[in-house]
Amino acid sequence: MGWLDRERTIAPPGFNRWLVPPAALAVHLCIGQAYATSVYKTALVKHFGASLTEIGVIFSIAIVMLGLSAAVMGTWVDKNGPRKAMFTSAVFWASGFLIGSLGIFSGQLWLVYLGYGFIGGIGLGIGYISPVSTLIKWFPDRPGLATGMAIMGFGGGALIASPVSTALLKMYDPNSGAQGWVASGDAVGKLFLTLGAVYLAYMLFGALTIKVPADGWKPAGFDPSKVKAATLVTTDNVSAKNAVKTRQFWLVWIALFCNVTAGIGILEQAAPMIQDFFRQSDGVSLVSAAVASGFVGLLSIGNMSGRFAWSATSDITGRKRIYMMYLGVGAVLYTVLALAGSATTFLYVALAFVIISFYGGGFATVPAYLRDLFGTFQVGAIHGRLLTAWSAAGIAGPLIVNAFLDAQGKPGQLTAASYQPALLTMVGLLVVGFVANLLVKPVDSRFHEPRPEPARTEPARSEEPAMEA
Amino acid sequence: MSAAQIPANQTPANQQYANQTPVNPSTGKLVAAWALVGVPLGYGVYETLTRVAALFG
Secondary structure (H helix, E strand, O other): OHHHOHHHHEOOOOOOHHHHHHHHHHHHHHHHHHHHOHHHHHHHHHHHOOOHHHHHHHHHHHHHHHHHHHHHHHHHHHHHHHHHHHHHHHHHHHHHHHHHHHHHHHOOHHHHHHHHHHHHHHHHHHHHHOOHHHHHHHOOOOHHHHHHHHHHHHHHHHHHHHHHHHHHHHHHOOOOOOOOOOOOHHHHHHHHHHHHHHHHHHHHHHHHHOOEOOOOOOOOOOOHHHHHOOOOOOOOOOOHHHHOOOHHHHHHHHHHHHHHHHHHHHHHHHHHHHHHHOEOOOOOEOOOHHHHHHHHHHHHHHHHHHHHHHHHHHHHHOHHHHHHHHHHHHHHHHHHHHHHOOOOHHHHHHHHHHHHHHHHHHHHHHHHHHHHHHOOOOHHHHHHHHOHHHHHHHHHHHHHHHHHHHHHOOOOOOOHHHHHHHHHHHHHHHHHHHHHHHOOOOOOHHHOOOOOOOOOOOOOOOOOOOOOO | OOHHHHHHHOOHHHHHHOOOOOOOOOHHHHHHHHHHHHHHHHHHHHHHHHHHHHHHO
8 A cells, every 4th residue: 555655645747736626626525425415314314214313413423523533633644645644535435325325224323323424424524634735735825725626625515416416316216206205215325335436436536646745846936935924924834733732723713613603503594594584474485495495505606616716815815814804794794684684685695695605715714824824834733623613613503593593483483583693693703703813913933843954963852832821 | 743854754756856846737637637526516516506596586
């Protein structure tokens, strides 16, 4: 397995760096399937005779494992390089589907938890961070654009998996033409087998294509001194171990947590929320289920395009400024949505679209933000640790929204006013995130790794300063 | 591993390639790689947009 080693992935002269983004996208488009689980959720409920919550646990385990494995395996990913990481991710992700299918065929839900949730979740975490530091090193001149391209794939993965899964389920189930059809367990099991095989092939393409730049490589015409001109951008390096001891890491953690929590608030409730906002006094909504489904699709496009567009824009504006926009403008837009969102559907849809694009932008911009603050040395590992904010937000966001909505009434009876407490709470969270981002300053030099000194014969020791006050 | 130890990991081949800029990019390989990810993504976006049409229809 020597071909997986980092040393074997060093790019030869003449290698085109634009081959790296498709390699990264190949991985992210596959693991983005995690957001398309709703396609077979009802089928699994029926097949296992389980509740929606019991089936929802599969997805929850996967997302928790994403955050945990990214945090725990980040240093390993940085040390062993992207090819080994992508290969490992592919094996875990595909194995998750295979074991999950075994659980479906045998009627054992715990096997689906273990397969798709636990094992697949590890593949999600390793796969998510695997190409990030490599892209940053290949595109030191445009790190936001580079990470935006890859992380856009995570948003785009669901756009592909959703229609493809629906088509496959229809193909595998002979009763698909029946009225009120719900796919059989057998069809979902076959779908899992197919997805596992296809994703393995695609991710291996990514693993085989990815290359790391030679040490000291830089793009033609790139002047690192111009990058340093920005106050927050360092040319020094901070280890992952030291990064978590800095105030900056935790301020960015809070900013990401607040941005993600607010976004999830809308994403989780997207379809019923638009119907509730335009519910008339007779209890009937002006928005049909088909239109609400279209709205969810539009949000997916906003999520994906925001990842690319805003992250690329951050290369011009700077990371701190664009986070001020995500959180500051986001807070204003949320306020307008809460107080006047029910005025017209156009206003509502436009506001939600921009808010969700900020949600996606926050994910895609953060690796470059970490590069600016902590350097490229262990940026993948630091990014992995930061993703615990995502896991935390994945729990907090739905909890906040559901708790407020439960207090307001029953589903089908809610109106725009019912959402105001939840939305205004999100505004408060965004303001907290805005302040946290505002407080981000350059990392103190005592956290920097010592620079190599050619005259010295003994290797320098890595210093471990105390937690920043 | 500290930053000071990074040069110790460099192979001669690694150092040989340092500071070299890309030349002679393989256009065919590039097009094929982007098509492999771009075509499915384009399909996904198209399928989603057809659903979105209901919003404005």
